[in-house]
Amino acid sequence: MTEEQFATACAQVKAAFGDISTAVGASGERYIRAAAALLPKGCSPARTAVLLVLNGARPQVYVKPGVKLPNGRDPRSTSQVNVNGEAWLQYSYSFPYDPNVHTLTQFVGAALARFKLAE
Amino acid sequence: MSNQRKIEIRVPAELGDHLKAAARHTAGRESVVFTLTSHMELTDRIVILVRKVIPLPDSAYLHDSRHGAKWSGSAMLPVLNEAMAGDYGVCLFHVHQDHGPVELSQDDYSNGGRLLSTFRNLVGLRPHGSVVFSSSHMAGIVQLPGSDSYQPVKKLRWLGKTLKDIPSGLEATDVNPHAATFHRQVLLIGSRGQMRLQSATVAVAGLCGGGSHTVQGLAHLGVGHVIGIDHDYAEESNRHRMVGLTWLDVLLKRRKTAVMKRLVRRINRQVKFTPVPYPLPDQRAIDAIKQADVVIGCLDNFHARADLQDLSWRYLIPLVDIGLTIIPASLERPELAIGGNVATFIPGQFCAWCAGFLSQKKLDEETGGRPRSYFEGTAAQAQVISFNGVLANQAVSDVLQLLTGFAPHNSNYSIRKFDGVGGTLENWRVRKDPSCAFCERALSAGEVVWRKA
Numbered sequence: 001m002t003e004e005q006f007a008t009a010c011a012q013v014k015a016a017f018g019d020i021s022t023a024v025g026a027s028g029e030r031y032i033r034a035a036a037a038l039l040p041k042g043c044s045p046a047r048t049a050v051l052l053v054l055n056g057a058r059p060q061v062y063v064k065p066g067v068k069l070p071n072g073r074d075p076r077s078t079s080q081v082n083v084n085g086e087a088w089l090q091y092s093y094s095f096p097y098d099p100n101v102h103t104l105t106q107f108v109g110a111a112l113a114r115f116k117l118a119e
Numbered sequence: 120m121s122n123q124r125k126i127e128i129r130v131p132a133e134l135g136d137h138l139k140a141a142a143r144h145t146a147g148r149e150s151v152v153f154t155l156t157s158h159m160e161l162t163d164r165i166v167i168l169v170r171k172v173i174p175l176p177d178s179a180y181l182h183d184s185r186h187g188a189k190w191s192g193s194a195m196l197p198v199l200n201e202a203m204a205g206d207y208g209v210c211l212f213h214v215h216q217d218h219g220p221v222e223l224s225q226d227d228y229s230n231g232g233r234l235l236s237t238f239r240n241l242v243g244l245r246p247h248g249s250v251v252f253s254s255s256h257m258a259g260i261v262q263l264p265g266s267d268s269y270q271p272v273k274k275l276r277w278l279g280k281t282l283k284d285i286p287s288g289l290e291a292t293d294v295n296p297h298a299a300t301f302h303r304q305v306l307l308i309g310s311r312g313q314m315r316l317q318s319a320t321v322a323v324a325g326l327c328g329g330g331s332h333t334v335q336g337l338a339h340l341g342v343g344h345v346i347g348i349d350h351d352y353a354e355e356s357n358r359h360r361m362v363g364l365t366w367l368d369v370l371l372k373r374r375k376t377a378v379m380k381r382l383v384r385r386i387n388r389q390v391k392f393t394p395v396p397y398p399l400p401d402q403r404a405i406d407a408i409k410q411a412d413v414v415i416g417c418l419d420n421f422h423a424r425a426d427l428q429d430l431s432w433r434y435l436i437p438l439v440d441i442g443l444t445i446i447p448a449s450l451e452r453p454e455l456a457i458g459g460n461v462a463t464f465i466p467g468q469f470c471a472w473c474a475g476f477l478s479q480k481k482l483d484e485e486t487g488g489r490p491r492s493y494f495e496g497t498a499a500q501a502q503v504i505s506f507n508g509v510l511a512n513q514a515v516s517d518v519l520q521l522l523t524g525f526a527p528h529n530s531n532y533s534i535r536k537f538d539g540v541g542g543t544l545e546n547w548r549v550r551k552d553p554s555c556a557f558c559e560r561a562l563s564a565g566e567v568v569w570r571k572a
Binding site for chain 1: 399409430572
């Protein structure tokens, strides 16, 4: 990802999810952190921090542990993982993503939409 | 960032040797060594972590009898460029004498101070510092992000087979600990060693067969602060191997951390025990480990081991890992096998990935190649308290070596392989893999610096 592409991606994510911070990892990977992205209606808490890791073809999305689904249950197939010394919630989502067709905002939105499901 | 917190600097093994040699290289003048640093913030301390050592070439120095060392500004450009590219702090090191108290000179304060302000303007989110050291003492100043003033460095820690802490000249280094309790232990490690134990924090992750033994040993040693990390509750199936566990604990479904807290209190009320009833990598467990001088891993899965290894390298905290495998004889495999290891991973030396203890294949095998959320725990394996105890007690001895250096000539970096059938612990020499991608990425990585976008 070029600097220009990264700046564009940051602007898109900021417009869609509010305040963001960025960081560079020790291996050159890029991180975008949205401070309080809105979760699907009914989730608790209503907003959560979201971490976006840009390191390869498909971005990875994490949220802060503790998210409850609209039905009050914990989401299934999740686990806490350590990303750069910080705990994040890894969870499963499955949808097609083509960086030439889809925007990063669409990708994050689709990943967060997974919490709509009443499991 | 608060200005009230103490400042500590940690230098990983090998890199520390490189730094010392470069700083002691003299050619009629002092030598200045630049280092790139990350950092971590704790409630009581800010710890600066040396990631890369960059000595100035001899050709960079300019002759000027008014200064201990003077160098051309252009010689710093590669350092500054690398610092800006990686969001690193810059810390200068130099030596005033081989041994004895040292102080920053007026020249160090005035010119060093100007340099720190320059560094801060280039990388504003990391601390920058200047340190002078001898083999026994150090003095230094650090400029913290958002601050115009300088704060003194309290401690410089060289990592190696023993953690060598060089306090700033103002700090007392020796007191008389409670003599009667530890009299016979002090005969080996000295009163300074006992004091070192008393001021140390050791975290233990996993508190059953191996972990409970290590907690017991640490409490008997007189380690000042033990942090116990385990989210499990006591079960009947733990009673045959968990030190301190009673039938009533099982009946009342007490947490393992509560059992360990009681055990420590009964051994020595001077030892503080902090229970952390959360699994790795819960943020509360991570934050607890960051407080530790040494962490002991008594875990039963590779994913949690990988987390501990990451935290150990990232924040320069030595990791002592124990593992036991008992394979009873069966029709398919008629030979009984009882094997294990005690591995002390000292940041800067070989890691669990270098040694082959961790691999992507092993992690994938735990989850069937899927994400970690699919990990359902390890299947129940044979465990026997006496074998757990051998490994755990050797781990406690390794912690004793790290904190007190009771065996100064024990300079081999090795892994101890345990054969429970033969009843032996054997040293296996392991070398650092110079191409280890994990070491390259994680060593002294510290906390990530976030920039508002």
